[in-house]
Amino acid sequence: MISTHQLSLNIGQRRLIANLDWRVRDGECWSVIGRNGAGKSTLLRTLAGLRTPDAGHVDIGGRPIADWPLAELARQRAFLAQSRSDAFSYSVIETVLSARHPYHGNRYWEDSDDHAAAIKALDAMEVADLAERDVRTLSGGERQRVAIAAMLAQDTPLLLLDEPANALDLAHQVSVMGLLARLCREQGKTAVMIGHDLTLAHSVSTHALLLMGDGRWLAGATAEVMRADILGEYLGHPIDIIQHGKRSIFIPQEDTE
Numbered sequence: 001m002i003s004t005h006q007l008s009l010n011i012g013q014r015r016l017i018a019n020l021d022w023r024v025r026d027g028e029c030w031s032v033i034g035r036n037g038a039g040k041s042t043l044l045r046t047l048a049g050l051r052t053p054d055a056g057h058v059d060i061g062g063r064p065i066a067d068w069p070l071a072e073l074a075r076q077r078a079f080l081a082q083s084r085s086d087a088f089s090y091s092v093i094e095t096v097l098s099a100r101h102p103y104h105g106n107r108y109w110e111d112s113d114d115h116a117a118a119i120k121a122l123d124a125m126e127v128a129d130l131a132e133r134d135v136r137t138l139s140g141g142e143r144q145r146v147a148i149a150a151m152l153a154q155d156t157p158l159l160l161l162d163e164p165a166n167a168l169d170l171a172h173q174v175s176v177m178g179l180l181a182r183l184c185r186e187q188g189k190t191a192v193m194i195g196h197d198l199t200l201a202h203s204v205s206t207h208a209l210l211l212m213g214d215g216r217w218l219a220g221a222t223a224e225v226m227r228a229d230i231l232g233e234y235l236g237h238p239i240d241i242i243q244h245g246k247r248s249i250f251i252p253q254e255d256t257e
């Protein structure tokens, strides 16, 4: 679905990611893990085609991202940014319908398919009752679920999500992340998501990409890379993993001083 080839990302004089050769296949659900400032959001924006790599390239569907016409690219990948600001008064339904524009061609107005897709996405995020509300009046968690609904309405095979669980209460963290995992497992969608909650990431992801922030990286199946010793090194803090039935619970060790 998406791959990087000798991809390097710098910020100023600092190399964040060096020579990343990484392949994400259809149906896989990846978590990107690393310390604050390690380069996770910078990588995700590059995967979305919103930032030019400092070296190497990103392919979507085997074709360099720079070669995709924008409207076609918008039917391939949807991107959830870490934060958003709403400068204008739009209703929730208008916000979600705007995600259908890649399917409009020369048509200006939405049709019934667009409305059906928007309502379905709002239902899935349990915000259909807010359809007529001004987005500027929503709580943080409600706004986050509307943004994810817009992504779902965009109906792309690839979902790129920067901290999707941000601002969500416990129940919605579980239901939203569970939905994303199901979309990958049952509909063959591909997800790459950033998250700081290791337990949640492990419960929904098939794979993880760890970033050190100095160029180094490690990619693999969660069983191979989400190990206490490796995570402790990448996150700069020792971690314990406790088995609870089939689940793995990740706990940061307490400072002993």
Ligand SMILES: Nc1ncnc2c1ncn2[C@@H]1O[C@H](COP(=O)(O)OP(=O)(O)OP(=O)(O)O)[C@@H](O)[C@H]1O
Residues within 6 Å of the ligand: 011, 016, 034, 035, 036, 037, 038, 039, 040, 041, 042, 043
């Ligand atoms: N426009 C910019 N100007 C200067 N520094 C920048 C800019 N954008 C990003 N950086 C720096 O690049 C580094 C990587 O930022 P990035 O947002 O990718 O980190 P992250 O891994 O997503 O962090 P977090 O977990 O805090 O969200 C950080 O040190 C950040 O301060």
